[in-house]
Amino acid sequence: MAEFQSPIRVLIVDDQHLVRSGFTMMLSVEDDIEVVGDVANGELGVAAARELRPDVVLMDVQMPVMDGIEATRAIVEADLGRVVILTTFDRDDYLFDALRAGASGFLLKNCEPEQLVDAIRSVAGGHALLAPEVTTRVIAAMIGQRRSAAGRSANGPNSLGSPDQLSRLTERELEVLTLMARGRSNAEIAKELFLGEATVKTHVSNCLAKLHLRDRVQAVVFAYEVGLIRPAESPAHPRG
Structure with missing residues (x-):
C-alpha cells in the first residue's frame, strides 16, 4: 500500500x-x-x-x-x-x-x-478509516447481522472468517493484526513492536492477503468475529 x-x-x-x-x-x-x-x-x-x-x-x-x-x-x-x-x-x-x-x-x-x-x-x-464515534456500533451491527443471517454462530456463511484462519499468519503478523484491529496506525504499530514502518506495511498487506480481507475495516470485523479482540477493547479509527 x-x-x-x-x-x-x-x-x-x-x-x-x-x-x-x-x-x-x-x-x-x-x-x-x-x-x-x-x-x-x-x-x-x-x-x-x-x-x-x-x-x-x-x-x-x-x-x-x-x-x-x-x-x-x-x-x-x-x-x-x-x-x-x-x-x-x-x-x-x-x-x-x-x-x-x-x-x-x-x-x-x-x-x-x-x-x-x-x-x-x-x-x-x-487505507480505510472510521470515526471513533461510529466504529463500535458499525462492527457490532455488522457482526449481529451476519449472525442473524447465518442463524447460528459468527462462523456462518456470511462471516469474514473463523479462528482457524489465524493459523495462516506468522506470530509477528498476528501481533500486527491485533494492533491494527485496535485502531493503531502503521507508525504506532512500528513504535510498539520496534519495527520500521515499511516492515509494518508489509505485514499489514500480508495479513489482508492471507485472510482475504479488503481493508482495515474488514480486519477489525474479522478480529471481533474470531475473538482476537473483545468489544471492551474498542478501537479508535482503523487507519494506516
Missing part, C-alpha cells in the same frame, strides 16, 4: 450548498489537497466522478435524486475513486449499507478539520 502522491483530488457530493462551501474552504488551505468539484446529489456525483476522476469523494448520505449509498456503489464498482461517507449518523442502516457498497471511510459531519484532512490522506493512500 504505497503512500499517495499529492495533490489529492477531492470531489464533494452534498445537497447542502453551505456544507460544500465549508468543506471547500476548509480543504483549500492544504497544499496537498485540491477540491476539483462539488455537486448536489448522487447522480451528479457519479457523473462528476466519471468526468473528473477524483482520488477521494466526500459523500453525503441523504440526498435527492440519488442517495449516497447508490452513488457510492456506482463509483466503487466503476473504480472512479475512493469514497468517504460524511454523515450525522442518524440512520445506522444507511451507514452499514454504504460500508457494503464499498466506502473506504466514515466520518461525522461535526468532526474536527484535522480529522477530515487525515481521512482524505489515509483513504487516498489506500
